[in-house]
Amino acid sequence: MLSSLWTRNTSTSRFPTFREAFSSLAGRPLRWVPQLFLAFVFFLYFRPTIFGESPVSIEHFGDLPPPVGHPHRPPLYRPPTASANDWKIRAHSVRDAFVHAYKGYRDNAFPADELAPMSGKSRNNFNSWGVSIYDGLDTMWLMGLTEYFDEAVKVIGEADYTTKPHQYVPFFETIIRHLGGLLSAYALSADPILLEQADKMGGMLLPAFDTKSGFPMYAINTRTNETRGGWTGNTLWAEALSNQLEYKYLAHLTGKPEYFEKAERCMQIMYEADVTEGMFPTRWDTQSGLPSNSQFSVGAFADSAHEYLLKQWLMTSRSETKIRDLYLRAVNSIIERLLYITPNREILYVTDAEIRQPNRSIPSGSFEHLSCFLPGLLALGAQTLDLPQNEKEIHSWAAEGLAYSCWLSYADMQTGLGPDVMSMQKFQKAEDGLWLPRVEKWKEEGRKEGHLGCGSLAPQRHREIIRFIRKSAVATGSECFRSRRTLESFYILWRTTGDPQWRERGWSVFQSIQKYAKTELGYASVVDVDRSSTTAPVKDEMPSYFLAETLKYLYLLFTDEEIIPLDKWVFNTEAHPIPIFQWTDEEKKLYNISMDL
Ligand SMILES: *[C@@H]1O[C@H](CO)[C@@H](O)[C@H](O)[C@H]1NC(C)=O
Numbered sequence: 001m002l003s004s005l006w007t008r009n010t011s012t013s014r015f016p017t018f019r020e021a022f023s024s025l026a027g028r029p030l031r032w033v034p035q036l037f038l039a040f041v042f043f044l045y046f047r048p049t050i051f052g053e054s055p056v057s058i059e060h061f062g063d064l065p066p067p068v069g070h071p072h073r074p075p076l077y078r079p080p081t082a083s084a085n086d087w088k089i090r091a092h093s094v095r096d097a098f099v100h101a102y103k104g105y106r107d108n109a110f111p112a113d114e115l116a117p118m119s120g121k122s123r124n125n126f127n128s129w130g131v132s133i134y135d136g137l138d139t140m141w142l143m144g145l146t147e148y149f150d151e152a153v154k155v156i157g158e159a160d161y162t163t164k165p166h167q168y169v170p171f172f173e174t175i176i177r178h179l180g181g182l183l184s185a186y187a188l189s190a191d192p193i194l195l196e197q198a199d200k201m202g203g204m205l206l207p208a209f210d211t212k213s214g215f216p217m218y219a220i221n222t223r224t225n226e227t228r229g230g231w232t233g234n235t236l237w238a239e240a241l242s243n244q245l246e247y248k249y250l251a252h253l254t255g256k257p258e259y260f261e262k263a264e265r266c267m268q269i270m271y272e273a274d275v276t277e278g279m280f281p282t283r284w285d286t287q288s289g290l291p292s293n294s295q296f297s298v299g300a301f302a303d304s305a306h307e308y309l310l311k312q313w314l315m316t317s318r319s320e321t322k323i324r325d326l327y328l329r330a331v332n333s334i335i336e337r338l339l340y341i342t343p344n345r346e347i348l349y350v351t352d353a354e355i356r357q358p359n360r361s362i363p364s365g366s367f368e369h370l371s372c373f374l375p376g377l378l379a380l381g382a383q384t385l386d387l388p389q390n391e392k393e394i395h396s397w398a399a400e401g402l403a404y405s406c407w408l409s410y411a412d413m414q415t416g417l418g419p420d421v422m423s424m425q426k427f428q429k430a431e432d433g434l435w436l437p438r439v440e441k442w443k444e445e446g447r448k449e450g451h452l453g454c455g456s457l458a459p460q461r462h463r464e465i466i467r468f469i470r471k472s473a474v475a476t477g478s479e480c481f482r483s484r485r486t487l488e489s490f491y492i493l494w495r496t497t498g499d500p501q502w503r504e505r506g507w508s509v510f511q512s513i514q515k516y517a518k519t520e521l522g523y524a525s526v527v528d529v530d531r532s533s534t535t536a537p538v539k540d541e542m543p544s545y546f547l548a549e550t551l552k553y554l555y556l557l558f559t560d561e562e563i564i565p566l567d568k569w570v571f572n573t574e575a576h577p578i579p580i581f582q583w584t585d586e587e588k589k590l591y592n593i594s595m596d597l
């Protein structure tokens with residue numbers, strides 16, 4: 001181009017002027033300048049449409065306050081501009097996803113429990129108290145969706161929580177979703193209606209604890225105080241130990257000792273339990289308070305109990321040291337007995353085991369997605385507990401290795417979404433796959449190349465190793481929305497290690513959710529995560545935890561500022577942040593809280 005320009009112009013024996021050269025390059029004399037200007041104006045005008053600004057107008061607050069104190073104002077929300085960094089735009093698209101999901105619920109199912117995102121019907125599968133509102137409340141606050149928040153608070157303020165004559169509300173789910181949602185939204189906004197309603201609900205659920213042992217019953221009718229057992233006929237470990245964050249914080253806020261005492265009674269049973277080496281079994285007799293099986297697990301029946309040990313200790317400013325010791329007993333036993341690697345790819349996984357003798361356990365080889373909370377918990381523990389260097393290393397390696405395996409279970413699937421349950425290949429002699437002895441050996445041999453079970457294996461399709469079990473028809477099973485547990489761990493690992501890979505992995509999970517789960521009205525559960533067609537089969541349900549957990553952790557993962565600092569808050573098992581507080585001297589005396597280390 002330039003040389004022909006030169007030749008043409010040399011033939012007229014005149015050097016081209018700048019304007020001649022420029023206009024011949026552009027083809028026409030500078031005509032694109034006004035066009036570019038018009039395009040720019042067009043872009044400015046339609047920018048909110050292009051980047052999907054939310055349909056509700058957002059009240060703008062002043063500059064972001066320091067994320068401490070009380071009330072905790074929502075962060076200043078500004079839609080990203082094209083020049084803003086990728087993470088801002090990514091956080092914004094998660095916020096858009098929340099608006100899409102909640103708007104679908106609001107327009108079609110409000111104030112029922114959940115939206116059926118394909119048919120547009122509503123579902124009352126919980127207490128008919130509008131669980132999506134309670135679960136979504138704090139996410140709205142964090143995302144600065146104040147109009148939705150205010151509308152939700154109004155509806156909540158009118159709720160009465162008396163069940164119909166023959167209706168029973170499940171205790172565990174109501175505590176972690178409704179009560180957890182209220183307490184977290186109260187801590188963030190300081191709106192007194194939320195505390196009033198939390199106190200009302202907490203009081204009405206309290207008679208569930210009226211059993212011989214003090215363990216809560218599975219469900220309660222709040223009109224008559226009649227209670228009912230669950231299908232197992234026992235108390236699951238997770239049910240007994242997933243109300244202490246909520247009730248102890250409520251006791252602190254209201255000054256009512258019965259909240260503390262009922263929740264603490266379950267802890268008391270654990271301090272006194274005759275359990276070998278921290279292997280707390282999954283089932284307990286509701287009346288006698290004694291263990292009633294010998295399955296040791298971090299999956300569905302036990303998961304949040306482990307969380308509530310470490311997090312109770314953290315929430316009450318590390319004052320209840322007995323709980324910390326219980327956490328360490330349980331988690332060291334998990335590391336020792338439930339962590340295995342696969343024979344070929346050396347994928348680290350956590351399974352459950354049947355304890356035969358104190359020193360003989362039979363691992364099942366199944367790896368539940370629900371267990372993917374464990375890496376985040378281990379990372380949080382490694383950062384906050386005053387552990388000897390050796391133990392700290394082990395906890396951190398297990399955290400990173402397991403989170404990586406959770407990620408692999410996504411990356412290995414056609415949809416990029418992880419399955420509910422996987423069956424992992426075992427060594428011929430199961431104990432050859434135990435992780436801890438391999439790590440010890442590797443350390444003795446001088447710590448060559450990477451640490452075992454935390455391999456840097458690239459995702460690959462390898463069906464022999466990760467096979468997933470489709471859940472039976474009765475399963476509540478939604479493969480894609482289970483990603484809440486994995487995303488929680490990605491978030492904690494990103495905050496504790498600073499490794500941006502966790503953010504990138506979270507982003508790829510979000511893209512798969514957008515691709516396979518998004519419907520016209522909301523987000524549906526993906527049923528078969530390993531389907532090669534572009535549209536994976538979906539189920540007509542949008543669980544409330546999609547609003548509480550999945551989208552909250554994604555939003556926090558992509559937001560640069562740490563809106564909910566881990567040294568000021570703990571997340572309950574439904575991702576509702578509860579502030580860390582200190583017992584007053586009177587409370588310590590009243591509850592016999594000793595500070596000895
Ligand atoms: C249910 O228990 C609460 C105390 O937790 C009590 O105030 C209320 O009167 C009881 N209701 C009935 C019908 O027994």
Ligand SMILES: *[C@@H]1O[C@H](CO)[C@@H](O)[C@H](O)[C@H]1NC(C)=O
Pocket residue numbers: 590591592
């Ligand atoms: C606290 O300790 C005292 C004396 O040791 C005991 O009498 C009291 O019942 C305890 N209170 C609680 C709530 O455990």
